[in-house]
Amino acid sequence: MPGRDQELGSYYVGVDVGTGSVRAALVDQRGILLAFADQPINQWEPQFNHHEQSSEDIWVACCIVTKKVVQGIDLNQIRGLGFDATCSLVVLDKQFHPLPVNHEGDSHRNIIMWLDHRAVNQVHRINETKHSVLQYVGGVMSVEMQAPKLLWLKENLRETCWDKAGHFFDLPDFLSWKATGVTARSLCSLVCKWTYSAEKGWDDSFWKMVGLEDLVADNYSKIGNQVLPPGTSLGNGLTPEAAKDLGLPAGIAVAASLIDAHAGGLGVIGADVRGHGLACEGQPVTSRLAIICGTSSCHMGISKNPIFVPGVWGPYFSAMVPGFWLNEGGQSVTGKLIDHMVQGHAAFPELQAKATARCQSIYAYLNSHLDLIKKTQPVGFLTVDLHVWPDFHGNRSPLADLTLKGMVTGLKLSQDLDDLAILYLATVQAIAFGTRLIIEAMESAGHSISTLFLCGGLGKNPLFVQMHADITGMPVVLSQEVESVLVGAAILGACASGDFASVQEAMARMSKVGKVVFPRREDKRVLPGNFWELMKSTGNWLFLVTSDCLFYYTCTFVVNKLKTFLEMRTVTIYFKN
Numbered sequence: 193m194p195g196r197d198q199e200l201g202s203y204y205v206g207v208d209v210g211t212g213s214v215r216a217a218l219v220d221q222r223g224i225l226l227a228f229a230d231q232p233i234n235q236w237e238p239q240f241n242h243h244e245q246s247s248e249d250i251w252v253a254c255c256i257v258t259k260k261v262v263q264g265i266d267l268n269q270i271r272g273l274g275f276d277a278t279c280s281l282v283v284l285d286k287q288f289h290p291l292p293v294n295h296e297g298d299s300h301r302n303i304i305m306w307l308d309h310r311a312v313n314q315v316h317r318i319n320e321t322k323h324s325v326l327q328y329v330g331g332v333m334s335v336e337m338q339a340p341k342l343l344w345l346k347e348n349l350r351e352t353c354w355d356k357a358g359h360f361f362d363l364p365d366f367l368s369w370k371a372t373g374v375t376a377r378s379l380c381s382l383v384c385k386w387t388y389s390a391e392k393g394w395d396d397s398f399w400k401m402v403g404l405e406d407l408v409a410d411n412y413s414k415i416g417n418q419v420l421p422p423g424t425s426l427g428n429g430l431t432p433e434a435a436k437d438l439g440l441p442a443g444i445a446v447a448a449s450l451i452d453a454h455a456g457g458l459g460v461i462g463a464d465v466r467g468h469g470l471a472c473e474g475q476p477v478t479s480r481l482a483i484i485c486g487t488s489s490c491h492m493g494i495s496k497n498p499i500f501v502p503g504v505w506g507p508y509f510s511a512m513v514p515g516f517w518l519n520e521g522g523q524s525v526t527g528k529l530i531d532h533m534v535q536g537h538a539a540f541p542e543l544q545a546k547a548t549a550r551c552q553s554i555y556a557y558l559n560s561h562l563d564l565i566k567k568t569q570p571v572g573f574l575t576v577d578l579h580v581w582p583d584f585h586g587n588r589s590p591l592a593d594l595t596l597k598g599m600v601t602g603l604k605l606s607q608d609l610d611d612l613a614i615l616y617l618a619t620v621q622a623i624a625f626g627t628r629l630i631i632e633a634m635e636s637a638g639h640s641i642s643t644l645f646l647c648g649g650l651g652k653n654p655l656f657v658q659m660h661a662d663i664t665g666m667p668v669v670l671s672q673e674v675e676s677v678l679v680g681a682a683i684l685g686a687c688a689s690g691d692f693a694s695v696q697e698a699m700a701r702m703s704k705v706g707k708v709v710f711p712r713r714e715d716k717r718v719l720p721g722n723f724w725e726l727m728k729s730t731g732n733w734l735f736l737v738t739s740d741c742l743f744y745y746t747c748t749f750v751v752n753k754l755k756t757f758l759e760m761r762t763v764t765i766y767f768k769n
């Protein structure tokens with residue numbers, strides 16, 4: 193086993209279930225990854241905006257990757273196991289068998305994924321109630337959360353699913369149940385996605401008001417009436433059956449889980465930053481923003497007191513770092529958007545062939561191609577005429593509008609590799625501008641952020657990281673371990689094992705700074721690639737032709753009236769001096 197540190201002796205296994213794949217790592221007490229494995233997972237899209245997965249498939253993938261990372265080591269050295277996963281809804285019957293979440297009655301597909309938008313009508317009705325729990329999800333509930341999905345199941349699959357259901361789990365809690373037989377839910381999933389309050393518990397009036405009173409009637413047994421802080425050791429640890437599946441010793445500590453973005457937050461936010469010249473050195477941890485960038489991006493900022501940020505989820509108490517409030521901004525598709533733009537372009541086959549010939553990933557090839565065509569100019573200048581609005585799957589934050597769509601302006605008739613590279617750049621820039629809008633919203637509500645800690649699959653893309661630094665004007669810290677979400681999952685296992693006194697102590701010991709990417713000042717003169725910045729910098733009039741009428745705004749007015757503007761269904765956009 194290369195790099196195995198036999199002296200330290202105690203290892204933890206972290207399992208991370210992302211949207212596209214399951215990953216596992218064997219991690220030591222210093223937070224160093226000793227082994228890593230990944231396995232893709234199936235997704236089904238039976239109709240547009242319906243996204244489903246299978247809990248059986250996911251568990252099998254967890255077993256495959258876990259067995260791989262512990263191969264060849266003394267299993268007695270493994271002290272704890274932690275899971276994180278996307279916040280998708282798993283449905284099981286009273287005997288814990290999968291139930292179908294689809295009209296086809298396919299019970300193998302028993303997960304409604306987080307990015308599923310089938311419950312649009314239900315979430316509108318929930319938001320119309322203006323119930324006080326909505327204050328704790330940024331003012332507006334997202335269709336990505338669980339209450340609208342439950343209501344959809346009740347209204348659409350009453351006989352085949354709703355009436356037979358015994359257990360509705362968030363995916364992270366399904367995994368900890370599968371490993372231990374304990375049905376207790378993590379405070380993280382219930383607070384962030386199910387309207388549970390860490391201080392007051394469930395609010396009966398909410399569930400009654402939205403038409404889900406049956407969940408209250410049996411004392412919330414189907415959605416969770418035992419709630420534990422993330423990292424708490426569950427029951428008697430790993431059951432013999434799960435131990436056999438995973439290739440681990442029975443009885444090792446298994447932690448109450450976290451949602452994947454929150455595990456990423458734990459994996460990066462507590463690092464010792466001394467000696468890197470960062471503004472957050474010597475400052476409270478609340479000056480740091482963790483950004484977890486995979487299929488989606490999640491912006492995790494913590495505070496000592498609750499901060500209410502319109503359009504940004506939370507404030508959630510103790511949902512990530514114990515004792516701190518969490519605000520979670522997000523962009524519903526980022527990695528998925530970049531993949532979509534690149535793979536859908538006419539020059540994609542040429543890109544693939546050229547990248548393969550050079551043994552490079554398509555993104556490494558595109559990044560070097562941009563360097564070639566930019567000549568002596570900063571790369572950002574390549575997009576002065578091409579702009580992308582990135583909300584192809586609605587806007588999670590700060591506009592909190594699931595109906596928004598994406599836009600591209602400045603297209604030409606040519607579709608060669610240069611055009612693909614520039615479109616890719618404009619997409620990355622637009623995503624980074626989205627992050628800046630989220631940070632601005634968080635700061636105007638009371639957060640004070642100086643440093644970004646970025647991880648997830650997009651952290652492997654240097655252009656994505658640099659654009660986030662340039663466009664936000666803040667340094668971006670990358671962790672020593674690229675797979676920081678897995679470090680977060682292992683931190684949970686380490687806490688459950690009792691080897692660390694607190695989550696904070698484990699975070700400080702196990703997360704480490706790798707590289708710091710500073711903003712490049714020369715790119716600050718022009719910030720192309722973004723509609724808002726273009727309007728602010730030029731003072732142009734913006735004409736919007738919508739499906740029903742024509743509006744125009746000056747840039748300042750648009751920025752002030754952002755929300756009103758975005759409620760329109762935009763068809764075409766023109767700039768005029």
Ligand SMILES: Nc1ncnc2c1ncn2[C@@H]1O[C@H](COP(=O)(O)OP(=O)(O)O)[C@@H](O)[C@H]1O
Nearest residue numbers: 210211212213486487527555648649650652653
């Ligand atoms: N080596 C890489 N270079 C550039 N981008 C990458 C690389 N690896 C992954 N990505 C991007 O990261 C995204 C997936 O990130 P990941 O964290 O694996 O997602 P998830 O947790 O949602 O499954 C992909 O959509 C892809 O755009």
Ligand SMILES: O=C(CO)[C@H](O)[C@H](O)COP(=O)(O)O
Nearest residue numbers: 210211278279453486487488
């Ligand atoms: O809602 C979220 C966290 O609250 C995540 O975006 C969702 O779970 C998907 O994560 P990923 O993009 O890493 O697959």
